[in-house]
Amino acid sequence: MHRTVRGMPAALVVVLAAGLLTATAPTAHAAVGATLPFTSVEAESATTTGSKIGPDHTQGTLASEASGRQAVRITSGQRVEFTVPGAANAVNLAYSVPDGQSGSLDVYVNGTRISRTLAVTSKYSYVDTPWIPGARTHHFYDNARLVLGQNVQAGDKVAFQSTGTQVTVDVADFEQVVAAAAQPAGSVSVVSKGADPSGNGDSTQAFRDAIASAQGGIVWIPPGDYRLTSSLSGVQNVTLQGAGSWHSVVHTSRFIDQSGSSGSVHIKNFAVIGEVTERVDSDPDNFVNGSLGPNSSVSGMWLQHLKVGLWLLGNNDNLVVENNRLLDMTADGLNLNGNARGVRVRNNFLRNQGDDALAMWSLYAPDTDSSFEDNTISQPNLANGIAIYGGTDIAVRNNLISDTNALGSGIAISNQKFLDPFHPLAGTITVDGNTLVRTGAMNPNWNHPMGALRVDSYDSAINANIRITDTTITDSPYSAFEFVSGGGQGYPVRGVTVDGATVRNTGTVVVQAEAQGAATFRNVTATGVGAAGIYNCPYPAGSGTFDLTDGGGNSGWSSTWSDCSTWPQPGQGNPDPDPTRNLAMGRPATATGSQDAYTPGKAVDGDANSYWESTNDAFPQSWTVDLGSTQAVRRLVLKLPPSAAWGARTQTVTVLGGTNGSTYTTVLGPAGHRFDPATGNTATVSLPSGTSLRYLRLSVSANTGWPAGQFSEVEVYPTS
Incomplete structure (x- = not known):
């Protein structure tokens, strides 16, 4: 869901649900985020004959959208060589090529070129959303995966070499893909109903027939590529199961589109890869659009090149979305769009979403007793990592979020309504144990930034009990915690407690207070603060004060920015947390x-x-x-x-x-x-x-x- 500007109407955008797999989180953040089946290696830490770009936080640049805000650019004959971190037989590469271009990368294992090449393309990149205020061309990167055809071990070398096209290489995920699973006993194979595993024929009717035959049982999707030309509906009381997300692949931009279901739908262990190349908010170009019904689940899925992963409109009580991988959506990863009760979204990996990676939006009815837990989110390139828009008794726990770009924070807790009837934040909102790395961004509409973690009384006062506990905020380019009434009406933010936070190397301030209201801070420690501890300048001017109560145990951020007529720049007063930043990159x-x-x-x-x-x-x-x-x-x-x-x-x-x-x-x-x-x-x-x-x-x-x-x-x- 995209955020809009102070005093400007909200732009509605479509969103869907997120997915993931299983691997190991980076050592530095072992306690948070998803457990993943792959290990990522940044290109800037690899050996290269190309040139490194970044770091940069400027909207609209390749470096600013990259993981770690750095990447490596190679041209014809140049290469990036990764040292493999562990046993693997496959790799997924995040990359960018210039707009309108395609090509391939030669692949070398321990210096020997293998027969397989990795195709690269700009087809799914360079998204424009002119109806969203402040948006520029974005979504520069894409992901491409390759089975190497051999096993490699820790310490081996895998290199990618340009064959003519300029390629910016961002990060490589190395993975040991297990063999295809066997068909479950008693299941109905889509092939037995006429599906074509070569991908040449239209398998839509075969999938429908298999679902009709397998009520109460399992629809089996054998290894292969299957092409669907229209969406599935009437899906209920059935399991759709593949041989693994690297083996069973369904090619469609609209998998399930239905307004209701009796539930007990379980979708697992295959890939759905779409052909969405732009964002059209009125089109249901989503993995799931609407409802799976109560007591359903989505697990072990690879979802890519769709508009949204899951756009869920209600009647999804007790849904579990876990262990999925969600890549390259042009809008949201997952959105619980009202009426979400008891939903658990956990242990998913999301990279390169074109809007909020994970969102709850309490339209028509409140989302209640639902949570986002243990997810890893990287590089949402327009809005927030996690956004909670209204709702009652919501939890955001133990997520690892990095590298948000324009118009977004790492986590946003907000009363921005977009449409009516909207249900504002109520009950207890728990934000616990999250780690935010290089999150927060310069908002081009406000002409100053949004913090790594934002509480926003955008369209109405916040009166819920908001408990923000055990938070780690590292290398935020601007502020750590922001309290704002982003719609410009000066609504208060109340009921906030921040208890236990470690803030390291924040570019400007620790607390950015721009609304009337109050918050209590306990055990919040900060080091490497760029300008001052506190910016306390309510918006609009004269709308009221924000009271900060010192609950004890705070250190490193007692100073206050004295001039409300200017916004502090990174490094004013203290060393810049990013002293190698090129100040001219992407500027007019x-x-x-x-x-x-x-x-x-x-x-x-x-x-x-x-x-x-x-x-x-x-x-x-x-x-x-x-x-x-x-x-x-x-x-x-x-x-x-x-x-x-x-x-x-x-x-x-x-x-x-x-x-x-x-x-x-x-x-x-x-x-x-x-x-x-x-x-x-x-x-x-x-x-x-x-x-x-x-x-x-x-x-x-x-x-x-x-x-x-x-x-x-x-x-x-x-x-x-």
Whole structure:
């Protein structure tokens, strides 16, 4: 479900349910998140002949959507080589290719190329949602899986090499896939009803006939690929079971679409892979749309390339959704859309969702006594990791959430209604034992950020008992806890207790209070706070105060940001938690002139192979970037494309800076900077101590290699 802006109407979006498998959570977070059947290795920790990108938190960049905010870019002939962490025979790779392109990666095991290649494509990426305020093109990454055809062991090397297409490699999941399961006794095989396991024929009617024949029993989906051309309905009192999610694969964008069911539907151990390439909120392009009925379950599923995993509209009492893998949805992973009673969503893995990964939305009737527990969520690229919109007696426990992007927090507890009749938060909302890593994001509609964990009285006052306990928040780019009335009406946030939290390296503040109301804090410790402990500036101004009660045991965040007219920037007052952050990445850039397609933005797009070139034969020419706020700047890195085709040259550059976009002063006078392909075509420029600017301008008055100013990347850093 997508979040909207203060004072603007909410945009309704479609969502579905999440799924997962089983593996081991990263050692650092062993107590939280899902137990998974794979182990992930980040590309930036692998060996590569390509170039690393990131870290970056700027909306709309490849690095900002990547796991860990870093990835590796390879071009033709370049490779990324992973050290395998344990026994495996298969791999799933998260990657991105430029929009409109497709290709393949050659695969090497211990230096020997294997016969199988990994197809890569932009088909399911680059999603636009212009009806959502503040959204930009997003959803850059995709996942592709491959059975290696051999066993590898811990310490072995698996490499991926580009065959021509530029590929940004993010993370590899190594897995030991078990053999296909045998057909259960007494089950009805879809093949016996005419299903085609080659994927060529339409198997829709065969699935329907098998379901009708197996009432009270099991429909068996043998190993193979099956194509369905329309959705299934009337599914009740039956088990749909496959031989394993790597073996039994159903290709359809709409698996079950039904408004009601008597229940006892159990779906397990196969994959449903769709063909959804854009987000159309009115289309039911979901794994399950509507209802499975009471006492149902979804487990062991691989769900990919759909709009939503499960969009559940009620009559799903005591549903269990567990041990599933949910990848590359264009909207939500799972949404309990009212009337959810006793639902348990647990031990699922969700990566690259196009909206909230997991959501409860109390439309028409409250979600009650339901929970999201022990899930691992990575890289939701538009909204929140977990969002609770209203509901009574809800629990969010022991989840591991990382790398949220624009318009989202790691966890949002909210009274944003979207539609009526809505049922606000009530009873006890338990948020316990969760770990949030690099969560929270700059909201382009608010012009300041949302915290890692947000409590939001968006459309009505919060009066529930909200207990936030045993929370770990690490490397939030902005704040840790936020209390806000995001709709701009100034509704209060009451009844909040934060008891037991560890906050490490938060970019700005520990508590971002922007609503009237109150909260009690006990045993909250913070280290590496970027600007101040507390920002207490209710919105709108004069709407009331937010009272923070010190319950004891708090440390490291006693200071208060003093100026409510400005929003603190990361690192103001204390060291930046991300001192290697390129402040110019993805920021608006302009120039006095440019040549053909070589526009100013090419110098801040993170791609050293694209470049800005000024109008020819018209020195001096200037290029300007807006960093978004006044920043302390100590170092510039100027680049030209690294290709040897770019001969060595010297450009004469004057560095200017300003704070208002109209008045500039000289930071460094004209000086020649040498660009040589033998040393990467890179020039580093150190700025005087104390340099502070929002607008950076580079004026080029000469170039020995071409009659124009040229930069492929201008990188701006706060450290020397």
